Amino acid sequence: MTDQNNGGADQHPRRRGQGELEAQVLTALRRATEPVNGAWVQESLGGDLAYTTVITILTRLHAKGVVNRARAGRSFQWTPATDEAGLAALRMRRVLDEEGDREAVLASFVTALSPGDERLLRDLLAQSAGEEED
Template sequence: MTGHGQRPPRRGQGQLESLVLSALREADGPATAGRVQECLGGDLAYTTVITILTRLLTKGAVTRERAGRSFVWTPVSDQAGLAAHRMRKLLDGESDRNAVLASFVTSLEPDDERLVRELLGRPGAERTD
């Protein structure tokens, strides 16, 4: 609560996840939840940090390893990789992938469309998953 009896504004789940991921990326290697809490200034409860890390683990954005009686957490990728992962999950949830991809590509700005075409034209762009 603030000095006038008002609570500070609540942050959204996505904003908290971004803060936690940023703290993990800035760490010199895997970090404990306590270390993440410290990096964020200590204004989040330890249990909140654990909850956010667990959600990120479920989403595939972080990994964890046992370290004694606790865990250490590591981000899976950078911000661009995480955004790409979210885009892929959204696409995987759609029944008409062709329509979604076509709509996405046609809605791109010309420079972005050109970049996508260049990336797809590079060797190794064709995957055989």
């Protein structure tokens, strides 16, 4: 019998978003001590995702430059090329690239930062500028 107050939510698990799945796959790859195949990734995620879904996510991450793959027989062995912070930075760059007015987007982003985050960003930019001068 379905609980009408929750709309049957007990019958269907919550659907994960694309970004959440990508982060989970990347986390699984980072736990691996060597290159792994798609079946290993699927199993490490609990086995509740279809194998084809896992391969699709790995392929998308590869296209984004977030994971590496090497041919192993008829399939691939996968390794991470970046971590979760790198994946988040890639998403941020993609959003910025999709907007027409980069200056307005960056200005809006900076004004919405907390004072601590703004200070951290300034420090990172100063550090980056110092490295470019070397």
